[in-house]
Amino acid sequence: xxxxxxxxxxxxxxxxxxxxxxxxxxxxxxxxxxxxxxxxxxxxxxxxxxxxxxxxxxxxxxxxxxxxxxxxxxxxxxxxxxxxxxxxxxxxxxxxxxxxxxxxxxxxxxxxxxxxxxxxxxxxxxxxxxxxxxxxxxxxxxxxxxxxxxxxxxxxxxxxxxxxxxxxxxxxxxxxxxxxxxxxxxxxxxxxxxxx
Amino acid sequence: xxxxxxxxxxxxxxxxxxxxxxxxxxxxxxxxxxxxxxxxxxxxxxxxxxxxxxxxxxxxxxxxxxxxxxxxxxxxxxxxxxxxxxxxxxxxxxxxxxxxxxxxxxxxxxxxxxxxxxxxxxxxxxxxxxxxxxxxxxxxxxxxxxxxxxxxxxxxxx
Amino acid sequence: xxxxxxxxxxxxxxxxxxxxxxxxxxxxxxxxxxxxxxxxxxxxxxxxxxxxxxxxxxxxxxxxxxxxxxxxxxxxxxxxxxxxxxxxxxxxxxxxxxxxxxxxxxxxxxxxxxxxxxxxxxxxxxxxxxxxxxxxxxxxxxxxxxx
Numbered sequence: 123x124x125x126x127x128x129x130x131x132x133x134x135x136x137x138x139x140x141x142x143x144x145x146x147x148x149x150x151x152x153x154x155x156x157x158x159x160x161x162x163x164x165x166x167x168x169x170x171x172x173x174x175x176x177x178x179x180x181x182x183x184x185x186x187x188x189x190x191x192x193x194x195x196x197x198x199x200x201x202x203x204x205x206x207x208x209x210x211x212x213x214x215x216x217x218x219x220x221x222x223x224x225x226x227x228x229x230x231x232x233x234x235x236x237x238x239x240x241x242x243x244x245x246x247x248x249x250x251x252x253x254x255x256x257x258x259x260x261x262x263x264x265x266x267x268x269x270x271x272x273x274x275x276x277x278x279x280x281x282x283x284x285x286x287x288x289x290x291x292x293x294x295x296x297x298x299x300x301x302x303x304x305x306x307x308x309x310x311x312x313x314x315x316x317x318x
Numbered sequence: 319x320x321x322x323x324x325x326x327x328x329x330x331x332x333x334x335x336x337x338x339x340x341x342x343x344x345x346x347x348x349x350x351x352x353x354x355x356x357x358x359x360x361x362x363x364x365x366x367x368x369x370x371x372x373x374x375x376x377x378x379x380x381x382x383x384x385x386x387x388x389x390x391x392x393x394x395x396x397x398x399x400x401x402x403x404x405x406x407x408x409x410x411x412x413x414x415x416x417x418x419x420x421x422x423x424x425x426x427x428x429x430x431x432x433x434x435x436x437x438x439x440x441x442x443x444x445x446x447x448x449x450x451x452x453x454x455x456x457x458x459x460x461x462x463x464x465x466x467x468x469x470x471x472x473x474x475x476x
Numbered sequence: 477x478x479x480x481x482x483x484x485x486x487x488x489x490x491x492x493x494x495x496x497x498x499x500x501x502x503x504x505x506x507x508x509x510x511x512x513x514x515x516x517x518x519x520x521x522x523x524x525x526x527x528x529x530x531x532x533x534x535x536x537x538x539x540x541x542x543x544x545x546x547x548x549x550x551x552x553x554x555x556x557x558x559x560x561x562x563x564x565x566x567x568x569x570x571x572x573x574x575x576x577x578x579x580x581x582x583x584x585x586x587x588x589x590x591x592x593x594x595x596x597x598x599x600x601x602x603x604x605x606x607x608x609x610x611x612x613x614x615x616x617x618x619x620x621x622x623x
Binding site for chain 1: 321323324325327328329331332334335339353356357358360361364365368393394
Binding site: 192199 | 552555556579582
């Protein structure tokens with residue numbers, strides 16, 4: 123017995139993933155979706171508060187940065203990962219440990235630049251966008267832009283200045299979601315980083 | 319599946335973000351609580367939507383409130399509500415002695431004046447969850463000593 | 477066996493937290509200067525150890541001792557420096573420092589939205605829990621004059 127959904131194709135998609143299930147099983151799903159739903163509510167609110175997509179993207183990046191500078195400490199404490207010796211090691215740690223720990227997925231690492239200072243993270247599926255559809259009037263919205271800010275903020279705290287951006291997005295019809303990360307420079311000691 | 323720490327930090331940053339925007343003149347202060355509450359409302363609705371609703375499962379209003387206190391609270395905050403009281407006339411008080419969004423802040427009076435900002439989203443969460451279970455309500459919260467807090471639910475007759 | 481005091485610094489040199497339990501003697505300079513001195517010394521020692529180490533380094537500088545006390549040091553990749561001074565009865569305080577970082581600092585300061593990042597810690601809860609933890613350590617004894 124299932125509830126009448128009011129959301130058209132989204133509801134149908136949802137029910138495909140969730141056949142009739144026992145309450146305890148659905149509670150598990152409830153839990154995993156708290157973050158996704160909260161993030162969705164945030165993006166929706168920001169779209170109401172800001173005139174254009176670019177401003178929303180900037181806000182998401184800034185908020186992500188503020189989250190990243192704190193999240194890194196939680197990550198370091200729980201993963202026991204030491205200092206990375208090079209950008210390749212950093213990429214591995216991000217994809218195989220951090221993404222797994224926080225989002226339950228392991229993106230693959232590809233497209234290394236010849237200089238070893240740029241790579242891509244390929245996400246087959248992005249947990250942030252479960253059941254999300256971008257409305258037509260938000261074609262330049264980078265829905266998951268928070269992630270870019272998080273990565274940038276977290277890495278700044280371990281002395282790496284990086285540039286992070288989405289180059290492919292399943293929400294925009296691409297087959298995968300691709301995040302490009304570029305190493306800019308090492309941040310030397312005695313430069314306190316902080317909140318924006 | 320997203321980690322608990324991620325939700326905690328996202329929630330904190332949402333509160334900070336709303337108030338930062340208000341300070342910079344992008345909205346009045348009072349609106350912040352409303353915005354946080356309505357985000358919570360949307361999330362509460364969404365969470366319950368995933369739960370197979372079978373109205374026959376719940377005998378009555380009290381049964382629904384118990385569900386909120388046990389299953390719903392455990393799913394979201396990893397623990398149950400510690401105490402549920404009601405006047406049997408549509409008012410319920412849910413008491414959480416160690417509210418997960420406050421435990422990192424203080425064990426007493428420090429930072430007390432900031433606590434309400436961190437309760438607005440959850441008030442909406444409860445209201446949204448109830449809404450999708452067929453109950454219209456008004457939810458408010460109060461804290462007198464961290465990290466304990468009380469959520470008051472006033473059922474609105476539809 | 478006893479514990480004297482604890483300092484927590486951030487990468488830029490600011491002292492975020494200080495607490496003492498059995499400190500018998502002060503440095504005779506104002507606290508601000510004491511913090512600068514401590515941080516400066518740690519900074520130099522770190523570089524020195526990195527440069528002059530006769531073997532490959534693993535953790536780098538972790539401790540030094542005098543005839544009376546031992547200074548234990550933990551540095552996180554995020555630049556937080558924790559310093560614990562104990563008497564010589566404590567060979568290693570690494571686990572305690574890791575607990576202070578991971579279970580106390582991260583949980584009660586980093587995850588406290590009312591504590592700005594990398595600012596001196598005002599949280600009473602952190603101070604209380606840290607104090608309780610330090611006092612619970614097996615080597616936090618009453619002062620033992622025979623060190």
